[in-house]
Amino acid sequence: MDEPMREQAAVLALVRVSRGEWYQTADVISEAGSALRLLRGEPVILPAERQQYARELAARVSPADVSQAQTLIEHVTAQGARLITVLDEDYPENLKLIFNRPPFVWVRGQLEPRSLRAIAVVGTRQATGEGCATAARLARGLAQARVTVLSGLARGIDTAAQAATIEAGGRTVAVVGTGILAPVYPAENGDLAERIVESGGAIVSQFWPQAPPRKVNFPRRNIVMSGMAAGTVVIEAAATSVSGRNRRLPCSRARSGRAGTRPGPVSPWSATSATSSMSWSRSSRRRTS
Numbered sequence: 001m002d003e004p005m006r007e008q009a010a011v012l013a014l015v016r017v018s019r020g021e022w023y024q025t026a027d028v029i030s031e032a033g034s035a036l037r038l039l040r041g042e043p044v045i046l047p048a049e050r051q052q053y054a055r056e057l058a059a060r061v062s063p064a065d066v067s068q069a070q071t072l073i074e075h076v077t078a079q080g081a082r083l084i085t086v087l088d089e090d091y092p093e094n095l096k097l098i099f100n101r102p103p104f105v106w107v108r109g110q111l112e113p114r115s116l117r118a119i120a121v122v123g124t125r126q127a128t129g130e131g132c133a134t135a136a137r138l139a140r141g142l143a144q145a146r147v148t149v150l151s152g153l154a155r156g157i158d159t160a161a162q163a164a165t166i167e168a169g170g171r172t173v174a175v176v177g178t179g180i181l182a183p184v185y186p187a188e189n190g191d192l193a194e195r196i197v198e199s200g201g202a203i204v205s206q207f208w209p210q211a212p213p214r215k216v217n218f219p220r221r222n223i224v225m226s227g228m229a230a231g232t233v234v235i236e237a238a239a240t241s242v243s244g245r246n247r248r249l250p251c252s253r254a255r256s257g258r259a260g261t262r263p264g265p266v267s268p269w270s271a272t273s274a275t276s277s278m279s280w281s282r283s284s285r286r287r288t289s
Contacts, residue, residue: 004088005073008104010035010061011085012069015103017060026086026103028054035087039066076209081108081180094118098227102206105224106180109202111173118148118173120225123157123235131157131236136164138233143170150175150229152221153189153196153203157235163192172201175225177218179211204228 014035018025029035032044038058046054073083084091085104090113095101119142121135139149139161149165151158153174165172174196177185180203184190193203206224207217226232 005070006066007035007087008073008083008085009066009069010039011087011103012072012083013061013065014038014057016065016069017057021100022103023100024053025057026101027099028057029103030086033087035085072209076106076181079181081106081203081209083107084111084113089113092228094229095224095227098223100223101227102224104206106205106207106209107202108180109173109197110200111202111204112148115148116230117146118150118229120150120229120232121157121161121235122151122154122222122225122232122237124237125154125156125158127156127160127236132160135160135235138235139164139170139172140168143168146170148173148201150225152176152218152225153184153193155186155189157237159189159192162196166195166199166201171199172196173204173228174201175204175206175221175228177207177221178205178213179207179209180205181209182211182213185213 011029014029015022015025028046028050029038031046031050032038032054034044037044038054039061041055041058044051044054076083083104083106086096086101090111092105092111092113094116095105121139121142123131123135127135135157142149143165147170149161149170149172151162151172151174153159153162153176158174162172162174174193184193197203204224205211206221211217
């Protein structure tokens with residue numbers, strides 16, 4: 001096993017034994033600069049409270065845990081996906097800027113880690129025809145502006161936005177609430193998932209490879225989706241829904257951001273005006289300053 005894979009296996013082993021939030025483990029690993037050094041008990045520069053957390057974490061990991069993690073990586077890789085940890089150079093740049101970043105993501109397809117031109121388009125699963133048309137129109141405008149469209153591969157607004165992006169020749173990334181090797185959820189979007197990958201996009205998951213769709217996964221998925229995006233547009237979502245809560249995520253992240261929201265019934269508005277209003281130079285900086 002080469003050094004990069006040993007590091008990745010060590011990251012997974014540390015996360016597997018984590019008893020708290022995973023982002024705390026991601027922070028310790030990132031600040032230490034090496035998961036292997038933590039496991040070996042080598043000196044690392046960390047605040048006192050994190051030194052204690054790191055020692056307790058490493059003490060729970062056995063050599064067998066690292067071997068099992070290596071086997072998992074090899075298995076997933078053989079299925080056409082790859083692992084990116086918080087220590088890897090291709091970890092998404094936008095995700096590095098949020099405090100609750102995941103320690104790893106699994107990726108199928110092409111992920112452009114340094115692409116900052118990405119907007120999340122999300123909304124209700126019970127979308128109206130007007131809402132789907134709005135999502136599609138916005139997605140086409142973003143695609144024409146060479147902006148990556150992020151969404152969650154869910155029914156309704158997500159499906160409309162991602163399908164329209166592909167049809168417009170754009171690039172879309174689906175951040176899912178299941179494992180990268182789990183059956184596509186919902187099942188009817190299996191074909192869409194394949195088209196996303198075939199068109200140069202990617203499927204991204206922060207969960208263990210076979211994780212099923214669980215209710216708790218989707219708010220966590222939305223943190224990653226919001227974190228990967230420069231902004232979030234919510235179309236037809238109640239304030240209490242997962243998508244509705246997603247528009248408040250930028251307020252809870254370490255970096256600043258803005259979220260556009262279209263709760264409930266929407267009035268037609270053009271993707272052209274939406275994309276032209278977010279000039280990727282001056283106006284983008286004004287919104288995030």
